[in-house]
Amino acid sequence: MSTANQEEFINRIKMALGRPFAKSPREADLFGSEMCAETRAILERIKNRTAEDRKQLLETLIEAAGPIHLTVRACVDINAVTDAIAEVVLDKDPEWGDKKRVVAWRHPLIESLNLPAALSEQDVPVFFSDLQETDEESLRRRIIDSYIGITSADFCMADTATLVMRTRPGQARAVSLVPAIHIAVIELNRIIADLKELYALLKWDPQESKVGLTNCMTFISGPSKTADIEATMVYGAHGPREVHVFVITAEY
Amino acid sequence: MTKITTENYVAEARKAIKNEVLQRALADLQNRFGRGTAECYRRLPEGPDLRLRAHEIRMKDIENLDVVLETLAANIRKNGGQVFFAKDGQAAVNYCREVAHKHKVRRVVKGKSMVSEEIGLNDALIDSGIDVSETDLGEYIIQLAAETPSHIIAPAIHKTRYDVGSLFADKLDIPYEDDPPRLTRIARKALREKFLAADMGTSGCNIACAETGHITTVSNEGNIRMSITLPKVHIAIMGMERVTARLEDHDMLLRLLCRGAAAQNMATYVSYIGGPRTAHQADGPQEFHLVVLDNGRSRMLADEEFREMLCCIRCAACLNVCPVYAKIGGHSYGFAYSGPVGAVVTPLLVGINRAKDLCLGETLCGACQDICPVNINLPRMLLALRTKLAEGDTAWGVTAVNRKEKFLFQAWSWIIRNRGLYDVAVKLAAMGQKLLIPKGGMIRRLPPPVHAWTKERDIRPLAAESFISRWKKGIK
Numbered sequence: 001m002s003t004a005n006q007e008e009f010i011n012r013i014k015m016a017l018g019r020p021f022a023k024s025p026r027e028a029d030l031f032g033s034e035m036c037a038e039t040r041a042i043l044e045r046i047k048n049r050t051a052e053d054r055k056q057l058l059e060t061l062i063e064a065a066g067p068i069h070l071t072v073r074a075c076v077d078i079n080a081v082t083d084a085i086a087e088v089v090l091d092k093d094p095e096w097g098d099k100k101r102v103v104a105w106r107h108p109l110i111e112s113l114n115l116p117a118a119l120s121e122q123d124v125p126v127f128f129s130d131l132q133e134t135d136e137e138s139l140r141r142r143i144i145d146s147y148i149g150i151t152s153a154d155f156c157m158a159d160t161a162t163l164v165m166r167t168r169p170g171q172a173r174a175v176s177l178v179p180a181i182h183i184a185v186i187e188l189n190r191i192i193a194d195l196k197e198l199y200a201l202l203k204w205d206p207q208e209s210k211v212g213l214t215n216c217m218t219f220i221s222g223p224s225k226t227a228d229i230e231a232t233m234v235y236g237a238h239g240p241r242e243v244h245v246f247v248i249t250a251e252y
Numbered sequence: 253m254t255k256i257t258t259e260n261y262v263a264e265a266r267k268a269i270k271n272e273v274l275q276r277a278l279a280d281l282q283n284r285f286g287r288g289t290a291e292c293y294r295r296l297p298e299g300p301d302l303r304l305r306a307h308e309i310r311m312k313d314i315e316n317l318d319v320v321l322e323t324l325a326a327n328i329r330k331n332g333g334q335v336f337f338a339k340d341g342q343a344a345v346n347y348c349r350e351v352a353h354k355h356k357v358r359r360v361v362k363g364k365s366m367v368s369e370e371i372g373l374n375d376a377l378i379d380s381g382i383d384v385s386e387t388d389l390g391e392y393i394i395q396l397a398a399e400t401p402s403h404i405i406a407p408a409i410h411k412t413r414y415d416v417g418s419l420f421a422d423k424l425d426i427p428y429e430d431d432p433p434r435l436t437r438i439a440r441k442a443l444r445e446k447f448l449a450a451d452m453g454t455s456g457c458n459i460a461c462a463e464t465g466h467i468t469t470v471s472n473e474g475n476i477r478m479s480i481t482l483p484k485v486h487i488a489i490m491g492m493e494r495v496t497a498r499l500e501d502h503d504m505l506l507r508l509l510c511r512g513a514a515a516q517n518m519a520t521y522v523s524y525i526g527g528p529r530t531a532h533q534a535d536g537p538q539e540f541h542l543v544v545l546d547n548g549r550s551r552m553l554a555d556e557e558f559r560e561m562l563c564c565i566r567c568a569a570c571l572n573v574c575p576v577y578a579k580i581g582g583h584s585y586g587f588a589y590s591g592p593v594g595a596v597v598t599p600l601l602v603g604i605n606r607a608k609d610l611c612l613g614e615t616l617c618g619a620c621q622d623i624c625p626v627n628i629n630l631p632r633m634l635l636a637l638r639t640k641l642a643e644g645d646t647a648w649g650v651t652a653v654n655r656k657e658k659f660l661f662q663a664w665s666w667i668i669r670n671r672g673l674y675d676v677a678v679k680l681a682a683m684g685q686k687l688l689i690p691k692g693g694m695i696r697r698l699p700p701p702v703h704a705w706t707k708e709r710d711i712r713p714l715a716a717e718s719f720i721s722r723w724k725k726g727i728k
Binding site for chain 1: 277280281284312315316317318319320321322323325331332335336337339387388389390393406407408409411412413416432433435436437440443444447448462463464466472473474475477478481482492497498499500502503506507514517518519520521522523524525526527528529530532533534535536540544546550551553554
């Protein structure tokens with residue numbers, strides 16, 4: 001698209017700000033490119049978290065989850081998670097159609113759950129949202145036909161019970177969106193306190209900032225909801241009606 | 253272009269006041285959200301003063317908007333997104349139509365966005381033969397009813413469950429139903445088909461982040477995520493002011509936005525979108541376009557009196573506490589933006605004379621500023637607009653509206669600066685008022701030219717003897 005357009009647009013802003021020819025202020029200042037003491041303290045706090053601190057964060061998460069209809073369950077190990085998922089699959093019926101199908105992220109933690117084997121007893125197929133296995137159109141179909149979507153998450157903010165997910169190959173965005181039930185499996189150390197910690201990590205932590213926000217970073221806080229008819233709260237507007245977070249507490 | 257009916261303010265307000273259903277809905281809305289938001293601010297670890305810090309941050313971004321926007325555009329392009337700068341609504345609409353045309357788009361799903369209401373995007377796309385579906389439940393109801401939103405966040409607040417039931421029965425050809433959960437499920441099903449069939453999705457942008465190159469969308473329903481995840485093209489339209497330089501500032505702004513908009517700690521969904529999907533990603537749009545819209549905003553930016561208005565993040569908290577909005581509802585404001593924010597923004601966007609009643613109608617009580625998550629001084633700007641209307645203003649092309657009023661105030665100002673004249677005037681008035689036969693101690697009707705004062709209220713008569721003259725006689 002024409003950059004002439006942009007130039008004219010930005011010049012209008014410069015004129016409006018009363019500095020048509022003057023250099024704009026120091027960008028360093030504007031974008032905060034020096035780590036401040038507060039951020040350093042936040043990163044230190046995250047790094048030095050003890051097992052006890054993490055348990056405390058889990059408590060905070062469970063507390064915040066209640067009012068927004070999010071289910072959080074602590075599981076001692078991988079096997080406990082697999083059992084818990086099998087239980088959900090057994091309990092819940094599909095919303096659209098009759099056939100129970102599950103779609104999951106291609107993700108080391110999710111693959112270690114051995115879901116295809118575990119759910120074969122119930123005759124429920126498990127698909128992975130991976131383009132290396134199938135073409136785009138049939139993957140899309142599989143996600144639409146699944147009633148449960150299983151993902152992990154990059155972080156979970158305890159303060160607001162919010163899952164934070166970045167986008168990677170094999171980890172379709174629609175898995176946490178289109179199926180009626182969303183299950184997220186995370187390890188205890190993925191729980192952070194709040195937005196402040198998240199942004200500090202994304203901007204300053206060497207590893208996390210390298211990944212960055214990716215082209216799609218999503219926050220999910222509980223099931224989809226609406227209050228558009230007479231301000232009556234209804235869960236299950238367009239996204240999932242239920243969201244479950246299973247936290248693996250094993251090594252702690 | 254979108255319809256502007258600001259001239260009908262008084263007539264629409266009268267209608268709204270007589271509408272009992274609307275009055276109940278508005279009272280209920282304010283009871284819940286107005287109070288809820290104030291309570292949320294009190295519970296913030298930083299307290300309500302966080303709003304003042306947010307104001308500073310917003311102002312800093314606005315005062316560096318040229319650098320911030322160029323950085324945002326450069327970063328989005330680096331990630332494969334396309335950015336278009338639109339001078340006005342027409343340019344933005346044309347661009348969206350071109351993109352739709354290029355991709356042979358037939359069905360569009362739309363995430364709720366006030367800026368698209370501002371530029372009349374729906375009608376423009378529909379005119380090009382495209383099927384456009386609103387996807388926010390409230391907006392969907394409004395679209396089926398062929399109406400306009402009456403609240404920025406709760407667009408269908410003026411509809412009862414029975415209205416919605418009849419509407420769905422009629423338009424979707426289903427049996428009548430008036431239970432909100434069941435009505436929601438009906439819409440969920442109908443819209444799911446729309447999401448799956450759409451080839452383009454549009455959204456607004458709550459607050460972009462320049463340094464990372466992302467826009468954000470915030471919703472509770474998940475409709476925006478659906479709209480921007482499943483179709484192959486995503487166009488986001490943002491007012492040029494909806495951006496911050498730094499990522500960390502989203503901490504404060506997101507928290508305040510969710511509290512201001514719906515008295516929530518966090519909305520169900522927040523998405524950061526920085527570009528189209530990459531090679532091996534399984535889904536997401538193949539093309540991502542960002543349209544940055546001026547449409548009169550640079551004029552606000554140029555006028556230091558109104559620059560502050562660009563801090564606004566369109567949360568609608570001010571609607572939920574405004575005593576005027578509580579009575580006249582959103583439709584009276586005659587444009588996309590209602591309530592106190594509309595009373596300032598609309599005149600600045602569509603013409604101060606044209607929308608004069610909006611700013612004249614507010615009470616200046618200040619509740620809007622107290623609830624504003626970024627502490628915008630709306631009353632000050634309402635007064636500034638009124639000043640322009642009283643005195644005329646060449647820069648904004650305002651013609652003075654009420655010369656009689658101006659003359660009266662000039663005369664009054666002259667009288668009160670002349671002691672003797674003032675005393676005579678007060679004495680004359682005290683005598684003259686006897687002719688007005690005060691009933692029950694109050695004057696019911698004043699004579700011209702001040703008769704308008706008593707059109708809707710009574711006035712207390714002057715004391716028979718002034719305080720000064722009693723003082724001189726030595727009152728106790």
